[in-house]
Amino acid sequence: MAFNDIHIDTVKRKIDEVKRFLSISLSISNAHTVDFYTRDVWSTFMCLSPEEVLSAISSTQDHMGAIEDKENTTFGFCNVSKKLVDISALLRAAKGHCIPGLGVCMQLEDLVQNLRLLTGDSIVGKSSDEFVVPDEFMNCKKAHEVQAMSEVVACLAKYCRVKQVIDVGSGKGYLCSYLSMRFNLQVFGIDSSSTNTHGAQERNRKLKKFSKAYQKPNKATRKHPLDTEDGSKQHNINFKNRDGNENFNTKEKESFGGQADTSALSKQVTHDLSVSDNAAECPLDLNDSDSGSSFFSMLSLDVIEDISPRIHPSQLSLEEREKRKRENLERKAREGRGNYSDDSLFSPLTSYVTAETELKTLITELEDAVLVGLHTCGDLAPSTLRMFWAKQELRAVCSVGCCYHLLSEEFDQDRQGCVDGVCGFPMSQYLKAQASFCGRNARMSACLALERVSAGGGLPMESLFYRAVLHVILRDHYDSFKSEKRVGNVYSKASSFVDYVRRALRKLDLDDTKLSDSDIQSYHERYSPRMNEMVAFNMLKVILAPCIEGLILLDRLCYLKEQDNVSHSALVQLFDPVQSPRCYAVVGIKESTV
Secondary structure: OOOOOOOHHHHHHHHHHHHHHHHHHHHHHHOOHHHOOOOOHHHHHEOOOHHHHHHHHHOOOOOOOOOOOOOOEEOOEEOOOOOEOOHHHHHHHHHHOOHHHHOOEEEHHHHHHHHHHHHOOOOOOOOHHHOOOOOOOOEHHHHHHHHHHHHHHHHHHHHHOOOEEEEEOOOOOHHHHHHHHHHOOEEEEEEOOHHHHHHHHHHHHHHHHHHHHHHHHHHHHHHOOOEOOOOOEOOOOEEEOOOOOEEEOHHHHHHHHHHHHHHHHHHHHHHHHHHHHOOOEOOOOOOOOOOOHHHHOOOOHHHOOOOOOOOOHHHOOHHHHHHHHHHHHHHHHHHHHOOOOHHHOEEEEEOOOOOOOOHHHHOOOOOOEEEEEEEEEOOHHHHHHHHHHHOOOEEEEEEEEEOHHHOOEOOOOOOOOOEOOEOOEOOOHHHHOOOOOOOHHHHHHHOOOHHHHHOOOOOOHHHHHHHHHHHHHHHHHOOOOOOOOOOOOOHHHOOOHHHHHHHHHHHOOOOHHHOOHHHHHHHHHHHHHHHHHHHHHHHHHHHHHHHHHHHHHHHHHHHHHHOOOEEEEEEEEOOOOOOOOOOEEEEEEEHHHO
16 A cells, blocks of 8 residues: 555544634734734734743744643633633644644655555665755755655656656746656646746756766766776876876877866756756856766666767768668657657646646647646646546646645635636535635735744745835825735835835825825834734744645645545655745545556
8 A cells, every 4th residue: 555544534533623723813814914003913813912922932842732721712812802812822732733743744755665665666765865866957945846756756657657747837847857857757747838838848958958968978988998908997097298297198188078078068058057947056066077977877768868989981881871871760750750759758838727628638649647736836736636536547646736825715705716616725525515714814824934934034024014014104194095006016126114115105106295204204113113013923823824734735635535536645745844835745546556
């Protein structure tokens, strides 16, 4: 069995536990920061000082103790006033109602090892650390994600005995390229953005160019060992010229020159890729000609061009010339058909897909495949799971979602974002029957990264503070403080609070000359002493974020467990949450593949 499957009744019980906790605490997550001072949010929800809250959060005390409610309180909230009176109780409850605290998550190593055992893989038990990270061609975060997820996808493909992978929301094709080159899988990357699709094609072209060229000196060295007169290999043999200076052996010099040329190409292609990645890269010594060979040594040999020694045609026998002619014709025929040639292992496609999309109209050569999605945005993650259930040819799924604020909700009053009545949350019949609802502000809060903040990442508090105080100014001096217009990212361009307010007023088409600089600055001075309230309140939102995310993920897991044709399903932590906060994957396998 691939998973230590949690029974659906256990999943439902865990959902009930999280829902009960959020029914008490979710009001904090749904409070809008913009209204923080206009609605006196702190006094509305808290019977504690900001200093007490911040002190408890920053304390090294273990908050995993038993959840015991004091008299007339639930999870630290007063049953009468509904205000928070016991911060320690809330922290303990929050820790117990997130995915790790609920005990429903499977570890990456356990999943991979179980799948390898079932497929008879000889490298069972090897640590993923032994595999080379593809950080030459993407930033550190993406390299971490691609390596971990590709390992799972490759194991699923082998377990299900398939050679095709469909990557939904493939973006720039990081995962697609690595899966095709490292594991020799035929990958179809589908993205709704033609810009992303074109970028993925260009990036893959450069990557293949680099991979072929980078293998050249290594293969040439293997094919042409330097032999001495007695047949032993020479290594770094030097001799002195007439001036007494040491030089390399001529053949060694040629070999070294070839490596230098390749290193130069490495620099150019790696630079091209890093520019397109538009992110901070992992440290890479471009002067080290071996810096990329470790990566490409892990690639499937089927996608690396074998470099033969160049021989002039006049020196070939008639038989050899006929053989080469035949091979060239066969290669051109393969390239013309575009089936499983080296260049077709990764095929980027542009399309907007839903569960109703007929994949065979997009992919004519579609066979049984594994469906994957790495940080699929908003409703695309639930659509991926629905697609997996609906399409017989999809044998397994590995989906990591993100951007919960873009998720549509069926029981939201506005039902914004629902397409043809199909919404992103809830997915499971269990939560649908309860008309479960989070709210947009709560889903926004679910995107916060507790581990990053705990590791010193911090929150953009000054920009939030500026926006909340601006709302007070709009209330006091303008009639349109509830305008539908958005302030947007004015903070990044502002040199001071006064400059921020004036820029924001102009963006809202309001008369900024109505207020003097001193009038504006007086608001900053009035509310600055209360900034700690906002800091403490937003830290509470961060603490509650994993619980909201947990409910969304448990709903998706429950959905898979409700389907008769899904034999195994699990939540798996794929990534380090500090490097990649959206670190959980929903994994499923169809019945007939087991």
